[in-house]
Amino acid sequence: xxxxxxxxxxxxxxxxxxxxxxxxxxxxxxxxxxxxxxxxxxxxxxxxxxxxxxxxxxxxxxxxxxxxxxxxxxxxxxxxxxxxxxxxxxxxxxxxxxxxxxxxxxxxxxxxxxxxxxxxxxxxxxxxxxxxxxxxxxxxxxxxxxxxxxxxxxxxxxxxxxxxxxxxxxxxxxxxxxxxxxxxxxxxxxxxxxxxxxxxxxxxxxxxxxxxxxxxxxxxxxxxxxxxxxxxxxxxxxxxxxxxxxxxxxxxxxxxxxxxxxxxxxxxxxxxxxxxxxxxxxxxxxxxxxxxxxxxxxxxxxxxxxxxxxxxxxxxxxxxxxxxxxxxxxxxxxxxxxxxxxxxxxxxxxxxxxxxxxx
Numbered sequence: 259x260x261x262x263x264x265x266x267x268x269x270x271x272x273x274x275x276x277x278x279x280x281x282x283x284x285x286x287x288x289x290x291x292x293x294x295x296x297x298x299x300x301x302x303x304x305x306x307x308x309x310x311x312x313x314x315x316x317x318x319x320x321x322x323x324x325x326x327x328x329x330x331x332x333x334x335x336x337x338x339x340x341x342x343x344x345x346x347x348x349x350x351x352x353x354x355x356x357x358x359x360x361x362x363x364x365x366x367x368x369x370x371x372x373x374x375x376x377x378x379x380x381x382x383x384x385x386x387x388x389x390x391x392x393x394x395x396x397x398x399x400x401x402x403x404x405x406x407x408x409x410x411x412x413x414x415x416x417x418x419x420x421x422x423x424x425x426x427x428x429x430x431x432x433x434x435x436x437x438x439x440x441x442x443x444x445x446x447x448x449x450x451x452x453x454x455x456x457x458x459x460x461x462x463x464x465x466x467x468x469x470x471x472x473x474x475x476x477x478x479x480x481x482x483x484x485x486x487x488x489x490x491x492x493x494x495x496x497x498x499x500x501x502x503x504x505x506x507x508x509x510x511x512x513x514x515x516x517x518x519x520x521x522x523x524x525x526x527x528x529x530x531x532x533x534x535x536x537x538x539x540x541x542x543x544x545x546x547x548x549x550x551x552x553x554x555x556x557x558x559x560x561x562x563x564x565x566x567x568x569x570x571x572x573x574x575x576x577x578x579x580x581x582x583x584x585x586x587x588x589x590x591x592x593x594x595x596x597x598x599x600x601x602x603x604x605x606x607x608x609x610x611x612x613x614x615x616x617x
Contacts, residue, residue, distance in 0.1 A: 259504040263422040263488075265303040265384075266504075268294065269412035272309035273429040274494035281317045282310060282342070286495065288349050290427075293500040294389065295353035303384050305419065306357075307392045307412040308346070314338030335396035346391050356388045361395035364405055367414055368532040373525055377418050384419075409475050413482045417524040424482055425503065426475060427494025432511030433476055449480070450514045479513045485527055486518030519614070526572060526585050526614040533574045533585060535567025535592055537607065544577045547584065548617045554606035555586060555613060557598035566592040575608070587612035 270290060277283045287310075298304050312331060315338025321330050343359040350357045360379065366372050383390045392415055394405055405411045409426060416424040436443035479489040492503055492510035502508040519527070539547070543559020555575065567573050568591045575583045586608030588595075598604045 259297070259300060259302070259501075260506040261423070261504050263302060263504065265305075265419065265421045266297070267305045267307060267412055267416040267419070267421045267424045268500065269307040269408055269424065269426045270309065270494055271408070271426070271428050272313055274427050275308070275310045276313040280313060282314050282345070284345060287345055289497065290494070290500070291346065291349035291353070293498065295350065295355055297500060297504065298355060298389065299353075305380065305384070305390050305392065305415060305421070306346075307408055307415060308342065309393065309408045311335045311338040311342050311393060311396060314341040314345070317341070332397050339393065339397075342393070343391060350389060356386075357391050358383050358388050360390045360392045361397075362392060362411065363395050363398055364531065367525075367528065370525065373418065380415070380419060407474060409478050413478045414528050416482055416487050417485050417528060420518075420521070420524075421487055423488040423490060424479075425490045425492065425500065426479070427492060427499065428472075428475070429493065429495050430472075431493045431496075431509060432491045433472060445509055446511055447509065448512050448514060449476075449483075481527060483513035483515045484519075485524050486515050488515045489513040520611065522587075522612060523614050526587065526612065529572045529585060530574065530582075530616075532572060534565070534571045535573035535588065536564035537573055537575050537595070538562040538564055538580070539575060539577060539583065541578055544583055547575070547613070548615050552610045554610045555608035556602075556606050557595065557604040558600060558602045560595065560599045560607070563592050563596050563599070568592075573608070575613075582616045584613055584615040584617065586614065 275283050275287050275290070294304050294306065312334045315334030315336070318337050318341060319333070321333060325333070339361070346357050362376065366376050380390050392411065394408060394411055412424055412426065430438055432445040432447070433449070434443045435446050475491060479491065482489050490503055490510055490512050492499055492508060499508065503510060538561050539559045540561050543555070546553050546559070547555060561578070564576070567588050569588055571588050572585055573588050574585060577583055589605060589607055589609060595607055
């Protein structure tokens with residue numbers, strides 16, 4: 259395969275493997291499995307992040323209209339997850355490949371110990387030639403505990419496992435420079451850095467069955483590319499999409515990766531929701547910290563501690579207008595930090611090695 263990847267994360271959206279009537283498209287799932295099997299047999303490690311449990315559940319049981327959305331989702335997901343993993347298992351078995359079910363919640367990423375447990379689990383599966391099939395555990399994930407969507411989960415998994423590439427399969431050919439339905443709109447084939455005006459190009463209408471629209475896909479893709487991982491967004495309903503993409507023969511959107519970040523920084527980058535403290539900096543400290551040079555966060559640039567934290571906690575670092583600058587691991591607690599606000603020649607609150615710039 260031309261692109262030469264050794265490890266890939268493939269995310270399959272519910273809109274790819276669900277028919278228009280809301281039921282699973284088993285022919286499409288089988289076609290994707292055939293491609294993944296072919297890729298795996300070339301010695302490439304494959305991790306699959308797959309939506310579709312709710313659609314699978316819908317094919318097995320009728321739910322009363324009176325049920326609220328959360329309990330309906332829990333019911334359909336818990337029944338459907340069994341069918342979904344069995345579908346994958348049967349199709350992979352035809353190629354003599356084993357797959358494993360890995361169900362996760364946002365809580366599994368909340369601290370370093372949980373994070374490393376998850377990483378070890380996925381690595382031992384890969385070492386034994388098993389394809390992990392990862393999905394959010396919709397049975398226990400409700401509202402505030404949920405990922406934005408499985409794109410966010412796939413980004414976390416790709417970062418965690420130091421994947422070479424993350425391939426997001428949706429039902430469109432990529433990100434367009436206008437409305438995809440309007441003649442003359444074309445796929446943006448390469449995106450570098452943070453493109454702030456990208457959202458204006460993207461239609462905000464979400465797919466009928468998925469939670470994540472193109473705006474969330476592009477935001478997450480930029481974040482993952484910033485960590486040093488190539489991200490591809492392609493049309494999963496097209497035949498042979500994966501083999502064509504990996505042979506560099508497919509029109510789609512590719513996010514160009516920046517310099518690879520350390521494993522710790524990759525974890526910190528995805529930890530905004532588990533951050534406890536908030537530290538506010540003056541504009542001078544902000545410009546130094548985001549200059550791209552290896553600088554730590556010193557108390558001299560701090561103007562306020564907006565919420566408390568302990569040593570070792572992940573903290574949010576914001577500017578004078580409360581915009582997020584980045585995330586970091588606190589070298590000491592907020593009590594000491596408050597005593598040292600604005601002081602020179604003090605120990606850094608966040609060491610450069612444990613700082614992730616969100617800008």
